[in-house]
Amino acid sequence: MGVVNVTPDSFSDGGRSFAPEAAVAHGLALxxxxxxxxxxxxxSTRPGAVRPPAEEELRRVLPVVRELAAAGGIVSVDTMRAEVAARALDAGARLVNDVSGGLADPAMLPLMARADTPYVLMHWRGHAAGMQANADYGDVVSDVVDELRLRIEAALRAGIPPHCLIVDPGLGFAKEPGHNWELLGRLREVAALGRPVLLGASRKSFLGRLLADPATGEPRPAPLRDAATTAVSVLAAAQGIWCLRVHDVASTCDxxxxxxRWGVEADTSARAQLRRRHCSPCP
Incomplete structure (x- = not known):
């Protein structure tokens, strides 16, 4: 999943794709x-971001969704608002990525039940302006899994078909760096919810802090975190993650x-060893 931020204050690119023409060109390139x-x-859902009015969000995303869908690509809309999701689906979007997991807008789950469209439920504890104050966990993985399970149950009660549900542990959302690393190390517990998992680690601040300048302590800037993102992508893919949401698509695909391929070869080698061990004639 490639990212197109049609915002003036994106943490990852500083608003480079804010103009509709630039956003469409970027999406086609992805x-x-x-x-x-x-x-x-x-x-923008970066920590501290202020929400735009719904009318402004619609003005930003609809032309881009419409053009990319018309070009034949599968387009997702990243929104917490049911109105934006509905209009984007009408414009050709085929997936709704809701970072609030249906908590920000009570109309979202009923809309998705009617839409019968893939829907991403992310772990969420409040809007960007104050979410980091909610980064308080006992065991972060258990807490995130339990809260995601509640959102799955709410979605099913609303009538969303089980096959439409995707979960996202919400790296960076109301989480300190250590929480993110703990979640990455225990992704199989998130996958045990029985739903496909979307993972969004790309260029996030916990990577910048890991790669901070040893002399100054300054975190590495977001555009220079792609190699670290690719490392996360490799490790997550090896654990069977359904989808990786990234800014640098080309290196992630590679x-x-x-x-x-490594997994295929490793699996073939393991099976060959089992055959030799259990099926070879006795000496």
């Missing part, structure tokens, strides 16, 4: 680089191809 899905968002 498809060319190998993205299966392009995710279009008109609201890395996932290598990971997939």
């Amino acid at each position: 498809f060319e680089q190998g993205a299966d899905i392009v995710d279009v968002g008109g609201e 890395a996932v191809r290598v990971t997939a």
Whole structure:
């Protein structure tokens, strides 16, 4: 899943794709680089971000969704608002990526039940302006899994078909760096919810802090975190993650191809060893 931020204050690119023409061109380039899905968002969710009015979010995303869908690509809309999701689906979007998991807008789950469209439920504890104050966990993985389970149950009660539900552990959302690393190390517990998992680690601040300048302590800038993102992508792909949401599509596609091939070869080798061990004639 390639990322198109149609915002003036994106943490990852500083608003480089804010103009509709630039956003469409960027989305088309991501498809060319190998993205299966392009995710279009008109609201920044970086820590401390202020929400735009619904009318502004619609103005930002609809032309981009419409053009990318018309070009034949699978387009996702990244929104917490049911109105934006509905209008984007009408414009050709085929997936809704809701970072609030249906908590920000009570109309979202009923809309998705009617839409019968893939829907991403992310782990969420409040809007960007104050979410980091909610980064308080006992065991972060258990807490995130339990809260995601509640959102799955709410979605099913609303009538959303089980096959439409995807979960996202919400790296960076109301989480300190250590929480993110703990979640990455225990992704199989998230996958045990029985739903496909979307993972969004790309260029996030916990990577910047890990790679901080040893002399100054300054975190590495977001555009220079792609190699670290690719490392996360490789490790996540090896654990069977359904989809990786990234800014640098080309290197991620290469890395996932290598990971997939490595897995095939490793599996073949393991089976060959089992055959030799258990099926060879006795000496």
